[in-house]
Amino acid sequence: MSFSLHGLAVSHGIAIGRAHLVSHATLEVAHYTIRERDVALEVARFDVALNTVQTELATLHDEASGPGAPAELAAFVGIHAMILADPLLSEAPRQLMRERRCNAEWALVQQMEQLVGHFDEIDDAYLRERRQDIVQVVERVLKVLTGRPRKLGRRGKGTDKDDSELIIVAHDLSPADTIQFKTLKIGGFVTDLGGATSHTAIVARSLAIPAVVGLHHARSLVRDNDLLIIDGTRGVLIVEPDLRVLEEYRLRKSELELERAKLKRLKSAKATTLDGEDISLQANIELPQDIGQVKDVDAAGIGLFRTEYLFMNRDELPTEDEQFESYRSVAKAMAGKPVTIRTLDVGADKQARALRSISGAERQEPNPALGLRAIRYCLAEPQLFMTQLRALLRASHHGRVRILVPMLAHVAEIEQTLALIEQAKGQLREARVKFDEGIEVGGMIEIPAAALVLGPFLKRLRFLSIGTNDLIQYTLAIDRTDEAVSHLYDPLHPAVLRLIAQTIQAGARAEVPVAICGEMAGDPALTHLLIGMGLRQFSMHPSQILEVKQQVVMADAEQLGLKVARLLRCDEPDKIREQMERL
Ligand code: PEP
Ligand code: MG
Numbered sequence: 001m002s003f004s005l006h007g008l009a010v011s012h013g014i015a016i017g018r019a020h021l022v023s024h025a026t027l028e029v030a031h032y033t034i035r036e037r038d039v040a041l042e043v044a045r046f047d048v049a050l051n052t053v054q055t056e057l058a059t060l061h062d063e064a065s066g067p068g069a070p071a072e073l074a075a076f077v078g079i080h081a082m083i084l085a086d087p088l089l090s091e092a093p094r095q096l097m098r099e100r101r102c103n104a105e106w107a108l109v110q111q112m113e114q115l116v117g118h119f120d121e122i123d124d125a126y127l128r129e130r131r132q133d134i135v136q137v138v139e140r141v142l143k144v145l146t147g148r149p150r151k152l153g154r155r156g157k158g159t160d161k162d163d164s165e166l167i168i169v170a171h172d173l174s175p176a177d178t179i180q181f182k183t184l185k186i187g188g189f190v191t192d193l194g195g196a197t198s199h200t201a202i203v204a205r206s207l208a209i210p211a212v213v214g215l216h217h218a219r220s221l222v223r224d225n226d227l228l229i230i231d232g233t234r235g236v237l238i239v240e241p242d243l244r245v246l247e248e249y250r251l252r253k254s255e256l257e258l259e260r261a262k263l264k265r266l267k268s269a270k271a272t273t274l275d276g277e278d279i280s281l282q283a284n285i286e287l288p289q290d291i292g293q294v295k296d297v298d299a300a301g302i303g304l305f306r307t308e309y310l311f312m313n314r315d316e317l318p319t320e321d322e323q324f325e326s327y328r329s330v331a332k333a334m335a336g337k338p339v340t341i342r343t344l345d346v347g348a349d350k351q352a353r354a355l356r357s358i359s360g361a362e363r364q365e366p367n368p369a370l371g372l373r374a375i376r377y378c379l380a381e382p383q384l385f386m387t388q389l390r391a392l393l394r395a396s397h398h399g400r401v402r403i404l405v406p407m408l409a410h411v412a413e414i415e416q417t418l419a420l421i422e423q424a425k426g427q428l429r430e431a432r433v434k435f436d437e438g439i440e441v442g443g444m445i446e447i448p449a450a451a452l453v454l455g456p457f458l459k460r461l462r463f464l465s466i467g468t469n470d471l472i473q474y475t476l477a478i479d480r481t482d483e484a485v486s487h488l489y490d491p492l493h494p495a496v497l498r499l500i501a502q503t504i505q506a507g508a509r510a511e512v513p514v515a516i517c518g519e520m521a522g523d524p525a526l527t528h529l530l531i532g533m534g535l536r537q538f539s540m541h542p543s544q545i546l547e548v549k550q551q552v553v554m555a556d557a558e559q560l561g562l563k564v565a566r567l568l569r570c571d572e573p574d575k576i577r578e579q580m581e582r583l
Contacts, residue, residue, distance in 0.1 A: 002239065003221075003238075003239050004236055005217065005218055006215070006235060007212045007213055007235050008213050008235050009231075009233055009234055010201035010212065010235075011188075011201065011209060011211040011232050013188075013253075013256060015167055015187040015228075015230040015232070016187070016227075016228070016229050017165030017166055017188070017227075018167065018226070019167055019224055019225060019228050019239075020166050020167065020168055020169065020224065021169050021219065021224050029106055030103070030105065030106070030220055030223050030224075031220060033101050034101045034103060035101075039098055043094050043097055043104075046094065046104035046108070049104070049141050050084065050090055052144045053084060053137070054081070054085075057081045057084065058081070060077045076133075079130075079133055080136065080140075083133055084140075084141075089108075089112075089115070089134070089137070093107035093111045096111065105146060108141060112134060112138045116131045116135065119131035119134075146224060165186075166185065166186055167186075167187050167189065167230060168181075168186055168189035169190055169191075169218055169222045170189065170190075170192075171192045172194065173200050174351065175200050175202075175350050176350075177200075178204065179309050179312060179313070180313060181203075182207060182287065182289065187209065187210075187230075188204075188232065189204065189209070189230075190211065190212045190228075191211075191212075191213045191214075191218070192214070192216050193213065193483060194481060195213070195479070195480045195482055195483055195486045196213070196486055196489065197469040197472070197473075197489065198213070198480055199349050199350050199481075201213055202519065202541075203286065205522070205541050206290070206541040208541070208543035212235050212236065214483030216483075218237060226239055226240055227239075227240055227241065229241050229245070263546040263550065266546045266549050267546065271552045271553070272552070273531065275556050275557055275558050275559075277557040278536070279531065279536055279552045280301070280536060281300055281539075281548060281549055282301040282338070282340075282515070282540075283297075283299035283304075283540070283542045283545065284305075284517055285330070286306050286309040287309055287310070287326075288326045288329045290542065291330060291333045293542040297543075297545040297546055299337075301338035301400075302330060302338065302339040302340055303340050303517050303537065304404065304465065304539050305327075306342060307323075307327075307344055307388070308346045308352065310326055311344065311354055312351075315354055316354055318354075320388075320391045321391075323388060323392075324390075327339075327391060327394075327395035328395040328398045328399075330399075331395050331396070331399025331400070331401050335399070337400065338400050339401050340402045340404050340442070340517075341395075341402070341403060342405070343378055343385070343392075343405055343406065344374070344377070344378055344385070344388055345373065345406040345407065346374070347368060347371060347372055347376075348481075374407035375406055375407050375408055375417060376413075378417075379413065379420075385420060386420060386423070386427075389420060390427065393436075394433055396435050396436035397436060402442060402462075402463065403421065403442070404441075404442050404443070404444060405441065405443045407444060407447060407470070408443045408450055408457070409447040411456045418441065440462040441462060442461050442463035442465060443457055443461045444466070445464050445466045445467065445471065445503050446466065446467030447470070447471070448471065448474055451466075451502060451503050454502075454507075458506060458510040461512065462512070463512060464503065464507055464512060464513070465514070465515045466500055466503055466504075466517070468516060468518025470518070471496065472491055473489070476489065476490065476496070490573075491523075492573070492577065493573070494571050497529075497567075497576070500530075500533060501564075504533050504535050513537060514535070514537070515538065515539055516530065516537070516538055516539065521538040521548075522538075522540030522541055524544070524547045524551045527551035527552060527555070528555050529560075529564060529580065532562075532564025532567075532583065533564055563582060563583055567579040567583075
């Protein structure tokens with residue numbers, strides 16, 4: 001049966017492919033209705049799975065009883081076999097399948113939840129542990145029922161046609177999960193949770209794969225291997241589309257590919273407005289391997305290297321040498337073009353396993369977006385910070401490296417950071433290690449307090465970069481990862497526009513360059529607005545650069561300046577949108 005779900009469009013394009021369900025909790029299963037005449041078949045499928053696991057456990061028991069095997073293992077396997085044989089686990093799900101015409105996986109999990117619910121109330125620790133045994137046995141049966149997870153192919157090696165792209169369906173994905181898609185051949189992904197500027201969504205855009213988040217029930221309604229269409233532009237997921245819809249989307253997909261191919265002609269064009277203003281279009285990257293994409297569009301530099309991704313999906317922290325190699329490789333590849341490397345911005349939705357060993361990271365934060373993240377975390381962990389600073393400074397000998405500091409709000413934070421940079425320089429001088437003595441240090445403007453009181457920032461820093469993702473989050477008090485309030489996350493809110501415009505204008509007066517590296521910079525619908533505000537440096541995912549360049553070459557900066565000055569005087573959202581149409 002075909003149906004569609006609506007969520008938030010976070011990464012444009014169309015993907016057509018087969019569903020691959022992923023979950024952090026193995027026991028999250030789909031629920032679907034079985035036709036009356038197929039119920040007996042579903043029960044038989046369940047029985048086959050029980051028998052398979054019974055055989056598995058018997059084999060395991062034989063092996064565990066042999067010489068050399070730890071004594072507890074046989075006992076433990078024996079308990080699992082007993083649990084499996086108990087009618088409480090086999091008969092009740094059969095009954096549920098017959099009564100409710102539901103699938104076997106769902107019936108089994110329902111019964112399991114009933115059983116383990118009682119265990120939670122037991123005081124005895126030994127008995128409580130049996131709860132985990134029941135869960136493990138159920139997991140074994142579910143594995144047989146749902147089949148082994150398909151192996152995900154490496155990117156670039158697949159020969160799949162469009163309909164066999166792999167589409168990830170998850171309840172939620174962390175940025176650390178998503179960054180792994182860079183090396184996998186994934187057609188797109190959809191999640192139940194998430195906001196449009198969550199880091200998961202940002203990574204999707206950097207991968208240039210279609211994605212829809214905030215779908216609420218996709219993970220429970222979609223089944224493994226269902227045929228899916230992701231419309232990443234409209235925020236729609238179509239499950240098991242009929243042939244007519246499928247043909248329509250295939251056509252749209254090839255049209256989009258054609259448009260993308262045409263855009264490539266702009267690669268060598270200068271990013272200059274009609275009235276001769278040069279606009280610098282730089283790239284945001286997460287990992288050194290993104291440089292290939294940066295070169296493909298001939299970006300003017302790296303405006304934001306989010307170094308926290310080097311710390312994810314690993315148990316150990318990257319060493320100074322390892323970090324140095326990553327930064328140096330990017331600096332060298334950019335051959336003299338600016339490479340703006342941001343110091344570690346962990347915390348909130350960006351968590352890194354390797355940091356758990358450090359104090360503070362394990363703490364349950366009451367409000368992570370307002371907690372110990374980014375520069376606050378680095379200043380609380382000076383050893384970790386100094387390692388990164390030395391690696392950055394060493395890399396500055398190999399290209400035009402600039403240091404960008406995230407989440408600054410207080411003058412004291414700037415001063416402490418600059419002092420630590422001086423200290424790192426001193427250590428390198430002492431060790432006779434070369435670095436760029438004149439390395440520029442800049443700050444992110446992403447907390448309203450910084451945008452409102454810019455003087456101290458302009459005095460102490462050599463450049464500024466506006467992080468609109470967080471600036472919007474903190475100005476409007478909207479958690480950028482929470483789909484429940486995503487409709488209120490509005491880049492065109494007059495308060496947001498004024499903070500951005502003020503920052504750009506104050507930078508121009510003080511002759512301190514100001515860039516934007518938040519998601520607003522990569523949205524072609526906002527290019528004219530930002531040029532009209534006086535912005536001359538944009539940084540975005542490489543996949544967005546040519547589309548934005550197309551807008552730049554059609555812009556008249558002077559005319560836009562006049563129109564935007566008028567727009568900025570509006571307080572009414574409707575008027576702002578009306579004036580946006582005229583830009
Ligand atoms: C921002 O906040 O706009 C930004 C660029 O930083 P991040 O998205 O990594 O928080
Ligand atoms: Mg930010």
